């Protein structure tokens with residue numbers, strides 16, 4: 001592990017999130033260089049991590065912002081993102097959130113239902129504005145990822161189904177305060193099987209052709225995010241293969257002259273730069289197994305409990321021969337377990353533990369259950 005391992009954490013209270021801004025810069029450099037080869041625009045999905053130092057850095061690389069709430073829009077604007085680079089998605093945008101977006105005159109609303117279009121039109125009318133919209137279409141492509149983070153199947157709540165499109169296009173003719181500028185897709189998260197993106201391209205081409213057949217020439221194609229990261233080998237595979245990812249779209253997506261292609265990447269940009277650092281409070285010897293009880297739990301990182309997600313766990317203090325442990329948190333829930341039967345060097349009270357790949361969907365999903373204090377964030381850069 002980079003400088004995290006070399007540092008002396010004596011006296012630093014745990015748990016805390018540690019962010020390696022140097023790795024974040026390298027990741028952003030790679031992603032933006034690869035995207036620029038094809039003129040692609042990346043909007044960073046703030047939901048993955050909305051900490052200010054992280055946002056400030058990301059915006060310096062020229063990325064736009066993909067927001068899912070009024071507060072995310074405010075946070076993006078406060079940290080230097082231009083309103084003209086903000087997209088707003090979400091199945092349940094409240095009237096108050098829509099007004100925030102209208103007031104800011106954001107680039108585009110990704111609309112997910114017939115009723116949302118009607119409400120947005122009405123609110124835009126009240127604001128004397130025309131809202132630019134993209135239709136989020138459910139392409140019915142299986143993302144081959146955990147069922148809780150699959151979003152592009154007909155059974156999911158997200159997006160407009162293709163069979164609804166004739167009704168939607170008819171409706172749009174009666175909604176003068178909306179301007180249809182594009183179509184939007186997002187099929188899920190933590191996608192590591194890149195063939196899934198090939199299938200997405202095929203579906204986007206078919207759907208776009210349907211629009212063209214009816215005389216719609218859309219300026220913007222937004223293919224969402226979802227590129228996964230390597231939770232097993234965070235060090236040797238610290239930067240996702242952006243070259244291979246964008247090359248798929250370049251090869252397969254039928255982009256019309258003058259059309260702009262947008263992405264909404266979250267996890268791929270920030271997951272590997274974050275680590276949750278914790279100390280061992282107790283070692284408890286059970287009849288069948290040993291428990292390493294940490295001072296971090298599901299309140300700091302809920303992914304293992306919610307999705308059975310794997311995060312690599314390391315003991316930064318011990319070099320003793322290995323034993324196996326169930327690594328658990330202090331919360332009053334049996335599910336508060338990071339992983340079972342983890343081989344670790346013999347572990348003792350006060351050892352410093354690193355739970356890797358915790359830059360995305362970790363701190364943002366924290367809670368204060370059990371009235372826990374919010375863990376602080378520490379940033380390193382050199």
Ligand SMILES: Cc1ncc(COP(=O)(O)O)c(C=O)c1O
Nearest residue numbers: 045186189225226264265266267
């Ligand atoms: C609409 C939308 N765009 C972008 C993202 C970002 O996804 P990821 O972090 O997997 O790139 C998500 C989350 O899955 C999403 O729901």
Ligand SMILES: N[C@@H](CCCC[NH3+])C(=O)O
Nearest residue numbers: 047149189190303360361
């Ligand atoms: N929170 C999920 C990702 C959800 C992506 C948002 N649609 C995770 O931790 O993997």
